[in-house]
Amino acid sequence: MSSDRRTLLADAALDVLADDGIRGLTHRAVDRAAGLPAGTTSAYFRTRAALLTALVRRLVQLDQEELQLMGEQVLVRDPAELADGIALLTRRRLTGEGRRRSLARYACAVESVRDPELREILVPRENAGRAAVRDFLSSQGVAEADVESRSATLLACIDGLVFDRLVTGGQVSREAIEGLVAAALRG
Numbered sequence: 001m002s003s004d005r006r007t008l009l010a011d012a013a014l015d016v017l018a019d020d021g022i023r024g025l026t027h028r029a030v031d032r033a034a035g036l037p038a039g040t041t042s043a044y045f046r047t048r049a050a051l052l053t054a055l056v057r058r059l060v061q062l063d064q065e066e067l068q069l070m071g072e073q074v075l076v077r078d079p080a081e082l083a084d085g086i087a088l089l090t091r092r093r094l095t096g097e098g099r100r101r102s103l104a105r106y107a108c109a110v111e112s113v114r115d116p117e118l119r120e121i122l123v124p125r126e127n128a129g130r131a132a133v134r135d136f137l138s139s140q141g142v143a144e145a146d147v148e149s150r151s152a153t154l155l156a157c158i159d160g161l162v163f164d165r166l167v168t169g170g171q172v173s174r175e176a177i178e179g180l181v182a183a184a185l186r187g
Contacts, residue, residue, distance in 0.1 A: 071128020
């Protein structure tokens with residue numbers, strides 16, 4: 001089976017999930033979104049669980065690629081630069097294609113509460129963005145024993161702000177980001 005076709009179907013499934021929510025994610029809806037004949041999705045992903053797993057794997061792949069690229073492009077030498085990088089990420093997660101992926105990501109996160117396989121795929125992975133936050137905190141004198149937990153807390157707070165803005169509208173303010181960076185430095 002073609003991995004290109006699987007990727008096309010996983011991308012179409014992401015679109016369906018972003019547009020129609022978890023209840024709208026069906027094989028037939030994915031076929032329509034991909035512009036393929038009825039039955040194509042079920043030929044590649046026999047069950048809804050298999051389709052959802054493929055969607056989540058693709059989502060994580062796209063997120064990892066985005067974070068890797070950002071990690072290569074964004075320098076983090078001081079609190080302002082870290083806030084700049086976080087602001088860029090939140091804008092990407094709240095607009096355009098990033099917004100669609102965010103909507104799909106949160107729907108999958110809720111679904112993973114009842115599905116250990118999905119939960120395992122969605123567990124935060126090592127990536128350039130996470131490493132940049134840890135390296136920054138270390139370079140600012142945060143005790144090595146605290147770096148991992150402060151990094152995780154900062155990233156979880158950013159994730160929560162993105163979720164809140166998806167629900168309520170608007171962008172994450174620069175002041176909120178700067179406050180979270182300052183809190184991560186203070187402990």
